[in-house]
Amino acid sequence: GNSVTQMEGPVTLSEEAFLTINCTYTATGYPSLFWYVQYPGEGLQLLLKATKADDKGSNKGFEATYRKETTSFHLEKGSVQVSDSAVYFCALSDPGGGADGLTFGKGTHLIIQP
Amino acid sequence: KAGVTQTPRYLIKTRGQQVTLSCSPISGHRSVSWYQQTPGQGLQFLFEYFSETQRNKGNFPGRFSGRQFSNSRSEMNVSTLELGDSALYLCASSLVQGANINYGYTFGSGTRLTVV
Numbered sequence: 001g002n003s004v005t006q007m008e009g010p011v012t013l014s015e016e017a018f019l020t021i022n023c024t025y026t027a028t029g030y031p032s033l034f035w036y037v038q039y040p041g042e043g044l045q046l047l048l049k050a051t052k053a054d055d056k057g058s059n060k061g062f063e064a065t066y067r068k069e070t071t072s073f074h075l076e077k078g079s080v081q082v083s084d085s086a087v088y089f090c091a092l093s094d095p096g097g098g099a100d101g102l103t104f105g106k107g108t109h110l111i112i113q114p
Numbered sequence: 115k116a117g118v119t120q121t122p123r124y125l126i127k128t129r130g131q132q133v134t135l136s137c138s139p140i141s142g143h144r145s146v147s148w149y150q151q152t153p154g155q156g157l158q159f160l161f162e163y164f165s166e167t168q169r170n171k172g173n174f175p176g177r178f179s180g181r182q183f184s185n186s187r188s189e190m191n192v193s194t195l196e197l198g199d200s201a202l203y204l205c206a207s208s209l210v211q212g213a214n215i216n217y218g219y220t221f222g223s224g225t226r227l228t229v230v
Contacts, residue, residue, distance in 0.1 A: 043221035101170060
């Protein structure tokens, strides 16, 4: 079956530091890939997405590139802010139409210190 | 426009009882999916409803059930509650069936269920 693996953290960085959160996946075919963010006490918000190999998703300064050869979708941001503190989830959708819903990683807790 | 609304936000139940959670999707969205979030297992897909019919189901026991009404509002029911059912239950709505890349999901803030 499908699976997603990501570093769980917590990951603690200083403000303006460079961020990388690794995400690798196992799936047949070409899944769609997502990053979601969850702030304390809230639901998940879609951060960015990519549908095919070499696609780059981007939003709010965050970027991730769909790498088929390494089955990865690492999240990056050049300069993090305190407001980026949250839990980040990597997820995939089965290319056949999502019959199994979204498959999520365990989430990475990011803490940004001023 | 209003987002996905889940009620109640918090719930405490006793082992053996049953519980019903409610989800109102974004206006116009016809698909409602449910996810369970726990520290140990993370986010797991429960089921999806579209046009009042269950379309997909995750790997959960029959104690977990749901339904969808003609106005797309959905309810999830858990019978004979166990301590391990304590979790954040998230509802997500979408225009169409399936985790479709073009439309995506919008999640609610969840219902925090505690079983004692």
